[in-house]
Amino acid sequence: MIREHSEAIQPPRTLWVTFELGRPLGVPNDADFQRRVVKTALDMLDINETPLIIDYSEDAPASATGADTDDGEGWVCPISLSAQVKDPTQETVGDALVREVSELAPWYDLSVQKTGRTTVGSSGLEMPAAAAFITSFLDGNVPDNPVDGERVDRALKWACDDLKAYYYEAMLAQPGGPSSRDLDAWFFGETTAGFVFFSLQKVLLSSGDEAFKLVAVTFLIPRLQQHWSPLD
Amino acid sequence: MVRLLDVPEPQRGFLAKMPMPDIEVALPVKGPPLNERRVAIITTAGLTTRADTRFGIGSSDYRVIPADVSAGDLVMSHASVNYDRSGFQQDLNVVFPIDRLKELAEDGVIGSVANFHYSFMGATDPESIEPAAAQLAGLLKKDAVDAVLLTPV
Numbered sequence: 001m002i003r004e005h006s007e008a009i010q011p012p013r014t015l016w017v018t019f020e021l022g023r024p025l026g027v028p029n030d031a032d033f034q035r036r037v038v039k040t041a042l043d044m045l046d047i048n049e050t051p052l053i054i055d056y057s058e059d060a061p062a063s064a065t066g067a068d069t070d071d072g073e074g075w076v077c078p079i080s081l082s083a084q085v086k087d088p089t090q091e092t093v094g095d096a097l098v099r100e101v102s103e104l105a106p107w108y109d110l111s112v113q114k115t116g117r118t119t120v121g122s123s124g125l126e127m128p129a130a131a132a133f134i135t136s137f138l139d140g141n142v143p144d145n146p147v148d149g150e151r152v153d154r155a156l157k158w159a160c161d162d163l164k165a166y167y168y169e170a171m172l173a174q175p176g177g178p179s180s181r182d183l184d185a186w187f188f189g190e191t192t193a194g195f196v197f198f199s200l201q202k203v204l205l206s207s208g209d210e211a212f213k214l215v216a217v218t219f220l221i222p223r224l225q226q227h228w229s230p231l232d
Numbered sequence: 233m234v235r236l237l238d239v240p241e242p243q244r245g246f247l248a249k250m251p252m253p254d255i256e257v258a259l260p261v262k263g264p265p266l267n268e269r270r271v272a273i274i275t276t277a278g279l280t281t282r283a284d285t286r287f288g289i290g291s292s293d294y295r296v297i298p299a300d301v302s303a304g305d306l307v308m309s310h311a312s313v314n315y316d317r318s319g320f321q322q323d324l325n326v327v328f329p330i331d332r333l334k335e336l337a338e339d340g341v342i343g344s345v346a347n348f349h350y351s352f353m354g355a356t357d358p359e360s361i362e363p364a365a366a367q368l369a370g371l372l373k374k375d376a377v378d379a380v381l382l383t384p385v
Contacts, residue, residue, distance in 0.1 A: 022320065024385060
């Protein structure tokens with residue numbers, strides 16, 4: 001989806017779109033918009049002067065991108081989550097994460113009810129088990145792998161993806177849904193889960209295991225969120 | 233987006249330095265009109281059915297997605313965390329527009345929708361994908377596919 005990459009690789013026909021990475025069709029739940037994108041791309045098959053890049057004429061509407069609106073109000077999480085760790089002498093980070101997951105459960109369930117599906121499930125673990133598996137790394141030991149027949153670094157990566165998807169789907173059930181930037185800022189900046197991700201990154205980086213280090217450096221926290229850490 | 237200038241740092245620097253494979257420019261192939269073409273989707277979104285093996289970091293193979301898959305049966309095991317997944321979480325079609333293709337077929341805009349579609353995991357060396365891509369081309373021919381919609385993330 002990067003224009004400069006298409007220019008370098010020169011595939012026969014490229015419809016270049018301005019949509020954010022991860023949304024090649026532009027706008028979720030807008031069939032007409034998506035159909036126009038698909039039709040424009042397929043119409044390029046009739047053009048035989050290749051390689052060809054055509055600039056798609058439509059941007060995704062601001063309501064779909066979370067771009068700043070005129071009301072001057074940014075998105076605010078409408079759910080009041082408890083303090084990340086209520087009392088360090090009484091509650092571990094793992095306990096706090098399980099509590100937070102439980103607090104979000106009604107909203108996650110509502111999301112599943114509304115959409116008729118969930119994208120949680122890469123690890124195959126139920127959410128409390130996925131959360132417990134992730135936090136069990138925080139003491140520096142490698143726990144037993146709960147995903148049969150798979151490498152533990154992959155199981156950890158998928159459990160993290162599932163945890164994040166659970167949180168995002170819970171938020172997307174809210175009216176006036178947040179943008180991807182809102183979701184990332186909230187998840188990594190305001191939740192216990194985000195704190196756990198940064199803590200996990202620190203533990204994995206000092207593990208001496210190259211597979212875990214790779215997950216920590218590249219496949220855990222988005223680059224745009226790595227300019228800060230709650231551990232600093 | 234998505235032009236490098238519009239991507240915030242440090243993501244922009246990473247993408248700018250990404251090595252590009254040296255691929256021979258393909259000559260255009262004239263095909264039938266769109267309303268006679270059979271169309272398949274190939275996505276690099278790392279989608280798998282729940283029953284299928286997930287993609288791992290560096291995976292260079294592909295997964296088969298039947299046309300009659302239900303949206304709830306697909307999960308995303310892409311390695312990268314540097315693109316939006318909330319669109320996919322709201323609507324499968326924003327990365328895998330299977331319902332849009334079916335509508336276009338019903339309306340006679342395209343000839344038909346392939347029986348099978350395919351998924352790669354895009355965060356990998358493109359050249360390592362070549363053997364799987366060559367194999368997949370054979371599968372597309374067997375399904376009489378003569379148009380492919382590529383949906384990268």
